[in-house]
Amino acid sequence: MAAPDEDAYDVVVVGGGPAGEVVADRIVRSGLTAVVVEAEAVGGECSYRACVPSKALLRPGAARAEARSVDGARQAVTAALDPARVLARRDRFTGRGDDTGQADWLDGAGIALVRGHGRLAGERRVEVTAPDGTVRTLRARRAVVVCTGTEPALPPVEGLDRIGVWTNRQATTADAVPARLVVIGGGVVACEMATAWRSLGASATLLVRDRALLTGWEPCAGEEVTRGLSDLGVRIRFGVSAVRVARDETTRTVTVETDDGTALVCDEVLAAVGRRPRTADLGLETVGLPVRDWLPVDDTCRVTAGVDGDWLYAVGDVNRRAPLTHMAKYQARACAAAIVERAAGRPAVTGGRQRWSAEADRFAVPQAVFTRPEVASVGLTERAAREAGLAVRTVEYRIDDVAGAALHADDYRGLAKLVVDETRGVVVGCTLTGPMATELIHTATVAIVGEVPLERLWHAVPAFPTVSEVWLRLLEAYGL
Numbered sequence: 001m002a003a004p005d006e007d008a009y010d011v012v013v014v015g016g017g018p019a020g021e022v023v024a025d026r027i028v029r030s031g032l033t034a035v036v037v038e039a040e041a042v043g044g045e046c047s048y049r050a051c052v053p054s055k056a057l058l059r060p061g062a063a064r065a066e067a068r069s070v071d072g073a074r075q076a077v078t079a080a081l082d083p084a085r086v087l088a089r090r091d092r093f094t095g096r097g098d099d100t101g102q103a104d105w106l107d108g109a110g111i112a113l114v115r116g117h118g119r120l121a122g123e124r125r126v127e128v129t130a131p132d133g134t135v136r137t138l139r140a141r142r143a144v145v146v147c148t149g150t151e152p153a154l155p156p157v158e159g160l161d162r163i164g165v166w167t168n169r170q171a172t173t174a175d176a177v178p179a180r181l182v183v184i185g186g187g188v189v190a191c192e193m194a195t196a197w198r199s200l201g202a203s204a205t206l207l208v209r210d211r212a213l214l215t216g217w218e219p220c221a222g223e224e225v226t227r228g229l230s231d232l233g234v235r236i237r238f239g240v241s242a243v244r245v246a247r248d249e250t251t252r253t254v255t256v257e258t259d260d261g262t263a264l265v266c267d268e269v270l271a272a273v274g275r276r277p278r279t280a281d282l283g284l285e286t287v288g289l290p291v292r293d294w295l296p297v298d299d300t301c302r303v304t305a306g307v308d309g310d311w312l313y314a315v316g317d318v319n320r321r322a323p324l325t326h327m328a329k330y331q332a333r334a335c336a337a338a339i340v341e342r343a344a345g346r347p348a349v350t351g352g353r354q355r356w357s358a359e360a361d362r363f364a365v366p367q368a369v370f371t372r373p374e375v376a377s378v379g380l381t382e383r384a385a386r387e388a389g390l391a392v393r394t395v396e397y398r399i400d401d402v403a404g405a406a407l408h409a410d411d412y413r414g415l416a417k418l419v420v421d422e423t424r425g426v427v428v429g430c431t432l433t434g435p436m437a438t439e440l441i442h443t444a445t446v447a448i449v450g451e452v453p454l455e456r457l458w459h460a461v462p463a464f465p466t467v468s469e470v471w472l473r474l475l476e477a478y479g480l
């Protein structure tokens with residue numbers, strides 16, 4: 001029984017981003033009750049300050065470039081982008097942070113919403129501090145699911161905390177195009193946001209600590225994005241780190257000093273150097289867990305580090321397994337299924353591709369990056385496959401040599417790389433660059449998850465003349 005000052009639900013979800021929304025939805029659909037605790041806006045970082053606004057900022061430049069890549073259409077598209085309209089279109093997707101629509105959706109789905117900052121208060125209890133300071137305790141009969149996501153990490157650069165540095169939040173919500181943008185980082189956010197703001201007229205410089213962009217990907221992905229950004233007029237300085245920044249109070253300009261002894265003047269600095277977990281003020285110490293850390297989980301998203309019982313789960317970015325919205329939602333579906341199984345007295349054993357087992361996190365995470373050219377990947381890189389001890393063979397094919405690609409764009413340029421596990425005769429990794437790479441990658445995801453033998457994939461005939469015909473060419477290059 002709940003104490004008089006407690007509200008009891010089967011599942012208490014802390015954080016109403018993509019992960020939290022989907023956990024709660026699947027729980028309620030199964031007949032159990034769920035409440036979502038949200039400190040800012042229902043929909044999370046993804047809806048208002050990450051995926052959605054960033055893709056809304058990128059799409060107009062991509063559409064323009066696509067039209068201009070076909071002779072006859074090119075001549076019809078001569079003007080630059082209209083920044084005011086692009087920003088207004090972005091705002092139509094984000095509602096400028098107004099979450100009424102998503103809160104109504106929760107209501108319609110039968111999910112309770114409690115606004116405020118959630119904090120664990122011992123086993124199965126979550127204390128919520130509302131914006132007006134009142135505190136309420138929620139009790140979970142079955143499970144507490146932590147879906148609090150991440151916040152931007154900041155590089156150790158002197159003065160960064162005093163210049164009003166941009167993180168993903170400002171980079172996706174700004175109302176004006178900065179004349180000069182300096183981006184620290186060479187990962188996905190840096191590449192996408194430099195593309196977006198450069199397309200809208202900003203001059204952009206990337207300060208990349210490493211010697212390549214998109215490290216961790218197949219090298220061809222970083223190389224193609226480097227070429228694409230350079231063609232767009234983005235300056236990229238490899239092997240360079242910012243050491244000191246300062247904003248001039250009169251001119252409002254920022255001077256960025258770098259470790260090679262040079263200085264750059266700009267209007268805004270975007271820090272895009274990765275993420276850290278939103279676990280600092282989550283009451284983890286009340287259940288014996290270290291504060292500020294990522295939450296390691298098993299394939300059902302049950303927290304593995306020293307918590308007794310089957311009651312604490314962590315889904316989405318906060319568990320660090322695959323920090324992407326689609327994987328957060330996949331984990332959410334698995335986690336909810338596991339909670340429902342266990343509520344029914346069944347153990348929800350993992351492995352064997354059960355609905356409650358988010359095992360694709362480990363071998364089939366698709367990622368789509370909306371730079372120009374687009375790059376997309378799924379599964380293992382060649383290097384990761386070799387490190388895993390697989391008998392690796394790779395196949396590469398230039399997508400521009402496919403008839404459908406040449407018809408699609410006069411200057412089509414793209415590359416496909418497959419990583420094959422020779423022992424099993426199946427694809428374990430795929431990287432694509434070029435127009436529509438982000439759409440084409442799902443075929444590879446199906447091949448990898450389905451463990452389709454190449455001999456059988458041979459019978460999946462791509463239509464002529466599509467870019468997908470690259471699959472036939474890859475299999476021919478493999479020797480079929």
Ligand SMILES: Cc1cc2nc3c(=O)[nH]c(=O)nc-3n(C[C@H](O)[C@H](O)[C@H](O)COP(=O)(O)OP(=O)(O)OC[C@H]3O[C@@H](n4cnc5c(N)ncnc54)[C@H](O)[C@@H]3O)c2cc1C
Pocket residue numbers: 014015016017018019020037038039040041042043044045046047049050051052054055116117118119147148149150168172189278281282315316317318323324325326327328
């Ligand atoms: C610029 C950018 C672009 C991106 N683009 C893409 C993309 O195109 N595709 C893609 O798949 N991924 C993309 N991502 C990653 C994606 O945003 C995340 O993977 C996704 O948001 C993770 O969802 P989540 O629910 O785990 O966390 P979040 O979306 O961060 O949601 C967490 C929620 O929890 C709330 N919260 C936190 N702490 C508490 C608390 N103590 N109490 C109550 N509420 C709390 C927060 O307010 C927030 O609403 C992008 C990320 C960035 C930074």
Ligand SMILES: NC(=O)c1ccc[n+]([C@@H]2O[C@H](COP(=O)([O-])OP(=O)(O)OC[C@H]3O[C@@H](n4cnc5c(N)ncnc54)[C@H](O)[C@@H]3O)[C@@H](O)[C@H]2O)c1
Pocket residue numbers: 154155156184185186187188189190192208209210214215241272273274275322323324367368369370
């Ligand atoms: N299209 C998409 O799917 C998409 C788009 C944007 C972001 N995301 C997600 O958001 C996550 C975060 O993106 P991100 O770009 O911030 O992180 P990231 O991990 O992709 O890249 C971080 C970059 O910062 C560099 N770096 C790290 N510490 C540094 C330091 N101290 N000084 C200078 N450089 C440093 C790294 O070398 C790397 O180049 C990604 O992992 C991805 O999952 C996805």
